[in-house]
Amino acid sequence: MEFLLFIVIGFSISMLSGFFGIGGGFVLTPVLLLIGYSPIEAISTSLMYTIGTSISGVYAHFKMKNIQWKAALIIGFSGVVATQIAYPFVNWLEAKNYDEIVIPIMYLVLLSYFAFKMLKKNQQSVNQKTNSSSIMTLIIIGVIGGFLSTTLGVGGGFIIVPLLISFYSLTSRQAVATSLASVILIVTAGFITYAVNNPIPYDIGFLLIGGAVIGSQLGARATNYVKNKSIQKLLGYLYIVTMAGLILQMLDQTILGLITLGGYTIFVNVYLAVRLIQKKVFAAE
Secondary structure, three states, X not given: OHHHHHHHHHHHHHHHHHHHOOOOHHHHHHHHHHHOOOXXXXXXXXXHHHHHHHHHHHHHHHHOOOOOHHHHHHHHHHHHHHHHHHHHHHHHHHHOXXXXXXXXXXXXXXXXXXXXXXXXXXXXXXXXXXXXXXXXXXXXXXXXXXXXXHHHXXXXXXXXXXXXXXXXXXXXXXXXXHHHHHHHHHHHHHHHHHHHHOOOOHHHHHHHHHHHHHHHHHHHHHHHHOOHHHHHHHHHHHHHHHHHHHHHHHOOOHHHHHHHHHHHHHXXXXXXXXXXXXXXXXXXX
């Protein structure tokens, strides 16, 4: 039963990964924390999982020509540098027994901010006023994404996507694809750092990746059939739901937290499946 559970979790979260460009770690890490894994185990397993989902998602977006490669490389390499700064910080938190308090709080602050950014009205008009040619903007996005990726055990996509939309004038679809491409570099660097220094539950990681191979492909294809504005809104709601799950965990309401996060994940999976099926039916006609 546990074998099947992790495959299903991997598949479900990877649908969100391919669709939102988030790598999957920012959903998986809270899920693993809710299940009972330690912060270090949750972070390292999530980074491993994110490598698999990102590669699969990038392949799908590459075929659809959604990736802005220059931006992805700049973000990726600057993010790699930041991962090496973040790892000692995580170790210090663990040594001081601050990790189980600081990491969830960091999540809550970031989720609140990005939920506001994604659900803010007239977001698109703001984008049109930004300077989309600034290399420094991309470097800053990469550093922020890389540092938080290693600190929180996420791919960085849940940070990079809204920043690319808000400050680099990319459409939601382009931001999703570009984020996934940059995340591969960032997450690989972070995962290697953890793998060298900590024991990792590889069996769980491979089960999660096994379920993710197909899910991330389907999620990436679904971006073609959903409006950019709708992608933004659904991502904003995902931030809110994840935040609610973490708050419930901190209040010792673990089961309710899992139900909340799992319920929204199922909702988005069903929504995307319906969109894909409708496209197939209309194409057949």
